[in-house]
Amino acid sequence: MTIDRPAAAEALAEIAQSQERSAHLYAYTKFAPYLMLTGAMWLTADVVFQLVPTARAWIWPAVTLVSTPLFILIAARQAAGRGKQAGAGRLDRRFWRGMATWLLISAFVFGTFAIFWPVHGVQTHSFAGLLAGVAYAIAGLWLGRRVLGIGLAVAALTMVGHFYVREYYTLYMGVVGGGGMMLAGFWLRQV
Secondary structure (H helix, E strand, O other): OOOOHHHHHHHHHHHHHHHHHHHHHHHHHHHHHHHHHHHHHHHHHHHHHHHOHHHOOOHHHHHHHHHHHHHHHHHHHHHHHHHHHHOOOOOOHHHHHHHHHHHHHHHHHHHHHHHOOOOOHHHHHHHHHHHHHHHHHHHHHHHOHHHHHHHHHHHHHHHHHHHHOOOOHHHHHHHHHHHHHHHHHHHHHHO
């Protein structure tokens, strides 16, 4: 059987498209645990913040202290898995770049709050929600449209909450931001 040039080009294009789709699906499964953990910490902190006024001073720092090692553990396990596939037993560059990215974003947030001090609850929370949404949207530019859509939805819902939801703002953000990210993480795992 012989194949002509147009048929060969079409077959190669289909293979490339299949590889791209496979890469997106693989990225979704790797990204899903981060969405689920971000959502769980966000939902937990905001619900407690809204319903237990005495916890407002400590709930976000406590949730952050608990979840940060979990983020690192997820990243380390994924990096170790990549290392096993490549025959190495150590953490790879992507792991360290991820850690550096997290530290730089944290420094940016603290620096921004220091510059614009005094900031207040809804402002602080809206900035964090908007930043999370934009960060996920940027990641979606590389990982795929679903992650991009999740990020844009979180950013848009943050703006809606900031301007239109007052008394139950943190509960709203916990449900739509945190709950939405958790659902998105489960959704991406199933793809």
